[in-house]
Amino acid sequence: MRDLSDRTTLVVGASRGLGRGIARAFAQAGAPVVAVARTGTALAELAAAGARIQTAVADATDAATAGSLLDRHEPSIVVLVAGAGPLMRPLQHQTWETFSVNWHTDVRIAFHWLREALLRPLRPGATVVVVSSGAALAGSPLSGGYAGAKATQHLITGYARDEADRAGLGITFTAVLPRLTPLTGLGRPAVRAYAARGGQSEDDYLRQLGEPLTPEIAGSALVDLARADPATVAPGYLLTGAGLRDLPR
Template sequence: MSDLSGRTTIVVGASRGLGHGIAAAFAEAGAPVVAVSRTAGEFAAPANGEGGIRVELADAGDASVAGRLLDLHEPANVILVAGANPHMRPLQHHTWESFSANWESDVRITFHWLREILLTPLRPGARVVVVSSGAALAGSPLSGGYAGAKATQRFITGYAQDEAQRAGLDITFSTVLPRMTPVTELGRSAARAYAARNGQSQEEYLQQMGPVLTPEIAGNAMVDLVRSQATEVAPGYLLTGAGLKKLG
């Protein structure tokens, strides 16, 4: 698994933020990358690796997209990062539509892609990583149903691993839960909202979060995870500016 050349990696939600960094890191590591997003992202040519990035413009939540792209590209690795940015407001100021936005986006994407991965199925030795959120552990009182949706992504990933084992499929599924980071649009809006709620400046709020998680750190962590022996991969990880930490 240390050699990623010839092992196509699909990154869903690759146009910006952590997804962009993950796509770039896999290309630098030599993997052919398929960057899936609804809007086109710009990628620099890999400086050291032999991999390249092919952009696929598609709505990852469309029920037909996952099967089509899996059949077309036959990936060895799939990284799901896509999701909606939640509206940051107290519970009583949400509508059902704003409260449930991440269920209709993040959970829907995870369901469609993991279902198709099991049905296809991916080739033996394939790796699947679902990027959830640290909010799945700590909650997120200003983002409606976001934390519950992110926790459900983790449950679905565990269900997929169980079904793969029951079917004798050599596919490894894992969930990664990134901590809030101000380098993404979602993280910036959340930091502003929670700092105001706590009567702090945004800088004061972020200082207590520890080292900043960047797209580059996220990308390198994902490459290391996919390169690990399957027997060493945990069902879940917390991702911070210090890297990955296995969850119990």
């Protein structure tokens, strides 16, 4: 269990949902936290709740943002949670613009930040966690290109891991795939849509998912992951209300 007091943790997408829970958990564990998001008001509320949290209002999809913030803060841990909420409609009711929104946000964010982490590079011993989605494994027929975008995030995290190993950089890259949860702004409309599609009540649909994943559980799980021996960190994990579970290789 490694001490986090000198491991600056940069959380991209920290203003809401799982990202907010992750930022708070790292601060509570003693890490200096840089919370990044586009919404200054939400970030200010987060910072007011923890003395170890400083904020950066920025657009994570901008190609210059990753390099600028990595240079400024020199983090030991980077967690990428930011992304767009998909339009919940079946394929035939999507347009190309709505279908592709997560490719232009979620995948773009992962690409820019993974690229900069390798190019800079981050210091040996650094950890980069890309928070993808369980939809990358199971699909998501009501959310356009969301599942494919999340699968691509998972894939390119693996590519970055391989490149870091080939270059001997000593940087750990891993992907975390959270299960659908009703406790975030992203998950609530998805639960409603899939329950209606299946002719179920939301309660019945949720019972199928098991214990709900909360922002607090997500935060605790990622703190444990950051504290682990890098040699034991797997390329990818499924994250549920019961915590992290290794993905099959």
